[in-house]
Amino acid sequence: MAKNPHKFAMIKAGLSTELQVLSYQEGFYAYMKLCFITSVFFAYPIIIYQIWQFVSVGLYKKEQKYILLFLPISYAAFVVGGLFGYFLLIPFGLQFLIGILGPGIQPIITMGTYVSFVFMLTVALGLVFQLPLVMLLLSKIRFITPDKFISWRKYAILLIFIIAAIVTPPDPFTQTMTAVPMIVLYELGILISRPTKKGFIVLGAIVGGGVILLAAVFFYLTHKGGEIGLLNAQGNIQVLYPRGKEWKPVLNHVNFRNGITLKTGSEGKTAILTKKGVDVGIDANTEVHFHDAWKIRLKTGQVLISMKESEVPFEIDTPNGRIRTNKGTVNIQAGDFETIVTAVKGEATLLVEGEEKKLLEGRQHKMTIGGEPVDIGAIINWSEGVLTKSNEKK
Template identity: 45%
Template sequence: MPIKELETEVEERRFTVGEHLEELRARIILCILSLFVCFIICWIFKADILWLAGRPHSLTMEKLGLPTTLKVLSYQEGFFAYLKLCLISALFFAYPFIIYQAWRFVGVGLYPHERRYVKTFLPISFVAFVAGSMFGYLFLIPLCLYFLINILGPGIEPVITMSQYITLVFLLTLALGIVFQIPLVMLLIAKIGVCSAEDYVTYRKYIILGIFILAAVITPPDPFSQISTAIPMMGLYELGILLVRPTRTAIMYAGGIAVAALLVALGLYVYLTMPAVGRIDSSNGTVSLSSPKDQAAHSIHKGTVLQTGKNSRTTFSLSDGIRIYVNQESSLTIMGKRAVRLEKGEILISIKESGDTFEVVTPSGQVTLEGDAGDKGAELDVKVLNGALTVAAIKGNATIVTEEERRTVKTGRQLTLSPGGQPVDMGEVTEWMKGLELKAKSK
């Protein structure tokens, strides 16, 4: 269609200033009403939305063996945090309708070919925004939370407030949603003639440098997080080149980046879905963990071997609220949330609830701790020294199972088992019969 005819068509639909303002007012009212309706619906389901938004936090804290509950520091903080959560959720759900109303207002002033571009790009842009938000929710946010909590080290208990967490999740999902617009922006720039595919290829190395700088800004300051964020952004850039000029080389580049991003995503998923069973609370002296990852993170996984040196002690908590104190020169292996294997040394196990049980496997036998029905929790001291097993039931009952027998240790009692019996002074044992032996000889 000639330009003159396009201008005539627009001229016929041109409104006066008053009509424009009236149209704008009507569109704004509709947007506010849609936002209000979505807000009311979100408020009704606010607990479910908070649970969904809090899943990255819960998974991260479970992995580190820490409490998963979010905190509020004042009476009104929870209310305002819910307001923020529901408003953000309402904006997300009302976004398509708001964009539609904006399009209805702006579209009358565009040429037909411009409207075709907008109609094509807007739905794809929304899908890209959702994809970026989901990438942040499923991968980047758990990774950031894990790093930020993990660097605290032992002896520091994080207090994560509900309001702070909602703000962090919103900012990261928004940032990732915007980042995923890269291919569309590149295609739009190429369509209007500002840049070509050759320009994108020529400046690729500078763009990649900028991507890594941006990834370093929006992620925690560790190489793993930076690379995990930069690779998908590089993939998006290559996808943009592919959209502008779908050549074989562009397809190979984009495919390679996509495969790398998929592998990174898979690695992140495996890494983040293997929860830790415990975490070091405090320690002094030399305390070593078998896994370098656990050593750096002060976390404990199934199969972790913990050893203490001379004059060294440590305390760690398991995810079920069980706390274990480890004495010097001890070696034990974590077998799960409710079981350890003690090779040597001494540990004290403290469990909170009376119905809880805990197992300690030793070279001499298996010890099971269980609280009394009337007690709250139980405590047990287990020592393995020179092959001898000593069990002291401080609170609750303990059952010792060996190959030969099954013994029960009541509260306040102690039992020692030694392989082949306990060493004794035979002279003292036979002292009582010496007089009888002399009388027998005189006869």
């Protein structure tokens, strides 16, 4: 689940969703950081309570009453702010940042930088959503009047955009998406800082509406149309879902999300259309894993890849190497010891043991790792007589 914003952005951009690590310890540090930030998120009420225990002795009874009333609302606002960032602001912000790179640039997103950026921003937005409560508290203890908040509005808006520029990536889209809710929160703080019950009702309605909106966005992101469409199924075809342990039968015209593995039986065949418009024909006795919109892994069997010209290459991993194609039709037969690639239409690029080869249209190439298989028995047969005579002379 922690990877959802990254997966959303990369799938939209048609790129691999894998995170990278640049050192042995980076993954460990990233997990530790993730655990720390998550613990802060869930331990927020306890943290606030401990702070309250420290400052309450110096407050009047009336001030203590207000703060005790605000604590549960403060936690609700913190959760709503964090969820707003995690499920709405961050995914679309990452999508924008990846999208402006343009063709020819391959982003390398490391696990450490991703965890730091996403979860620190999530916590920051949770704290930002405390703004109306802070304004209400300051007005209740008569430290700042609502009229002052109104007169400071233009300066507050400028300060909000400065803060948004600091806590978000350096792009106007994410900055604006962060600043606009903060401005709304500031206006909400002015509204509820007046001593009326209406202010609390409005606050509860906005928090509740925010929860409903976030739930709707989460449902959309997790239940929207599949990335893979199974157009035609013949014979025995099974699917293994990303976290599943059992193969399940497949019917015609079913949509799947990335991460599935399809397996055909001895009489099974099917045709797949990815969301990026790549046709994948799957032959009998074939097992193929759909990594993302632009990458599959052919474990065994035969597939036919057909696609229109694209700046982003479609990749096919096999036990004996990797194939890339930007347009045309490529047929691939994968086995344990060799993979036969045929460029039916257009060209393909083959990557075997660190070497890159170009496969021209109408040509075929056998990909092997560690050399091609050979009949060792034939070599032993012809050499036995020679070795025997040599030993006799000795």
